[in-house]
Amino acid sequence: MRDHEPAPGPRPGRRLSTRETAEVLGVKPETVYAYVSRGLLSSERRPGSRSSTFDAKDVEALARRNRREAAGSPGSGGDLSVRTRITLIEEDRYYFRGVDAxxxxxxxxxxxxxxxxxxxxxxxxxxxxxxxxxxxxxxxxxxxxxxxxxxxxxxxxxxxxxxxxxxxxxxxxxxxxxxxxxxxxxxxxxxxxxxxxxxxxxxxxxxxxxxxxxxxxxxxxxxxxxxxxxxxxxxxxxxxxxxxxxxxxxxxxxxxxxxxxxxxxxxxxxxxxxxxxxxxxxxxxxxxxxxxxxxxxxxxxxxxxxxxxxxxxxxxxxxxxxxxxxxxxxxxxxxxxxxxxxxxxxxxxxxxxxxxxxxxxxxxxxxxxxxxxxxxxxxxxxxxxxxxxxxxxxxxxxxxxxxxxxxxxxxxxxxxxxxxx
The missing domain is CATH 1.10.580.10 (Citrate Synthase, domain 1)
Structure with missing residues (x-):
């Protein structure tokens, strides 16, 4: 068994609240907004409200991608190649967020x-x-x-x-x-x-x-x-x-x-x-x-x-x-x-x-x-x-x-x- 099972997927055609999106992705609401700031999700404001909504299909697509990255290839114990935006080492040089360190x-x-x-x-x-x-x-x-x-x-x-x-x-x-x-x-x-x-x-x-x-x-x-x-x-x-x-x-x-x-x-x-x-x-x-x-x-x-x-x-x-x-x-x-x-x-x-x-x-x-x-x-x-x-x-x-x-x-x-x- 896995330590964290994904939440059930949303019904197509719906827009999800921040709380519902967080549940589908298995993260905190703050992380949902981090996904937005990194361009992984797009949000819309509800008319007359300050709260955001998210397209259910986009949320489920991100959830599937996260699950693939967590699971790795079939039969493996996970993908230890971690996506990061912090440091790149390449051709005897290294970079902090793209800038020569x-x-x-x-x-x-x-x-x-x-x-x-x-x-x-x-x-x-x-x-x-x-x-x-x-x-x-x-x-x-x-x-x-x-x-x-x-x-x-x-x-x-x-x-x-x-x-x-x-x-x-x-x-x-x-x-x-x-x-x-x-x-x-x-x-x-x-x-x-x-x-x-x-x-x-x-x-x-x-x-x-x-x-x-x-x-x-x-x-x-x-x-x-x-x-x-x-x-x-x-x-x-x-x-x-x-x-x-x-x-x-x-x-x-x-x-x-x-x-x-x-x-x-x-x-x-x-x-x-x-x-x-x-x-x-x-x-x-x-x-x-x-x-x-x-x-x-x-x-x-x-x-x-x-x-x-x-x-x-x-x-x-x-x-x-x-x-x-x-x-x-x-x-x-x-x-x-x-x-x-x-x-x-x-x-x-x-x-x-x-x-x-x-x-x-x-x-x-x-x-x-x-x-x-x-x-x-x-x-x-x-x-x-x-x-x-x-x-x-x-x-x-x-x-x-x-x-x-x-x-x-x-x-x-x-x-x-x-x-x-």
Whole structure:
């Protein structure tokens, strides 16, 4: 049986109210209007009334299409190719809502890029701020954790605490979810403890400036802050990465936005995803310590590990995010040695396998150059990607509930089997 059976189809020739349309499609009334705004349905006003009606045949056609997308091909467990208007990756480039993402990140702040992902509109000069009550609740929860707690764990706890403080968290209307995103992201940053106590009040200005003081005790310079802000914007989304798929599955089950982001944070902590830059960071420090990449690469390969920071399954050539960040890092004071170490890693590995540097290696150069811990890249990644997760949750709330419910392909013993003794 399916988790969600479609409502009976309408009688032909009728016009349906918003409530009836929502029942046929198996969505909330707010989602019906989202379909209208996206051009998937057309509506008409009843004479003398402010309510809208919908053509029954159009509604049933959309319902059939949604059911086909949810069911996939006969005998399959669902179609995991998800329609999205957020990010396109094509020919070693990627685009946010059709706009080159690298050009967008170079010309706009992280907050402006987030707004573009969410709404398709640029809001110059926008900054995110969270209510002091939300920040205090999140800080108290994070400060209660053991000192050795990882940044990913701190961010998950902060998200849970912020959710508990928000009485509107179960409202999945677009404007409410947008408000959640604008509050949650600065709350995640503010909940992280500053590296130096005299920076505890640095919670004003662009998000990158606030995050800087949670990553290093060094004084920021303009070039370094630009790298951090651009990195956040570049990493805001990357199509259906593993963490983003987890977010969409949670949103498909109508989990609220905080819970959906928590699902993404859980997946992000894997060494093949958000934590990859930390491995590259440690490798660069080893190269700097030994003066050459040769023994370090040899040790990685001898241990049966991939060389971190190289190659990407979606780019046959250069990772465009790495290209942008390496260009900006040329202007960062004290980044020269780490840049040389990264080039040494690429050149040494290219003797046998021609792999390009990816964004994890660029992040590692940045974090190692700025006196940040190896976990800093994961923190940057998680904060940045929260914008994309909110965008995907918003998009999924407009789709049929529980559509990403695959069926298992059972390969165990065929029943009936005797009861175990």
């Amino acid at each position: 690298t050009e967008l990140a170079l010309g706009h702040s992280y907050e402006e890029v987030a707004e573009w992902l969410w709404t398709g509109r640029l809001s110059p000069g926008t900054t995110f701020a969270a209510p002091e009550t939300t920040v205090e609740v999140a800080r108290r929860a994070v400060n209660a954790l053991p000192e050795h707690t990882s940044p990913a764990d701190r961010l998950r706890v902060a998200a849970i605490a912020a959710a508990a403080e928000d009485p509107l968290r179960f409202d999945l209307a677009e404007e409410t979810v947008l408000g959640t995103g604008r509050i949650l992201i600065p709350t995640l940053v503010a909940a992280l403890p500053p590296v130096r106590h005299d920076h505890a009040d640095q919670d004003d200005g662009p998000l990158a400036h606030r995050l800087w003081h949670r990553l290093t005790g060094r004084r920021p310079d303009e070039a370094s802050l630009r790298v951090l802000d651009t990195a956040l914007a570049l990493l805001a989304d990357h199509d259906l990465a593993a963490s983003t798929l987890a977010v969409r599955v949670a949103a498909s089950a109508r989990a609220h936005a905080y819970a959906a982001v928590s699902a993404g944070l859980g997946v992000l902590e894997g060494p093949l995803h958000g934590a990859a830059s930390g491995l590259a960071h440690r490798m660069l420090l080893d190269v700097l310590d030994q003066g050459s990449a040769v023994p370090v690469i040899a040790d990685e390969l001898r241990a049966g590990r991939r060389v971190p920071g190289l190659g990407h399954r979606l780019y046959s050539g250069e990772d465009p995010r790495a290209r942008v960040l390496f260009g900006l890092l040329e202007q960062v004071p004290h980044a020269g040695s780490a840049l040389l170490a990264a080039r040494d890693v690429v050149a040494t590995t290219a003797r046998h396998t021609p792999l390009h540097a990816n964004v994890d290696l660029a992040l590692a150069v940045f974090t190692a150059s700025c006196g940040m811990p190896a976990t800093a890249g994961e923190t940057i990644f998680a904060v940045a990607r929260t914008a994309g997760w909110i965008a995907h949750a918003l998009e999924e709330y407009g789709e049929r509930p529980l559509r990403m419910r695959p069926s298992g392909h059972y390969v165990g013993p065929r029943p009936p089997q005797p009861l175990p003794r």
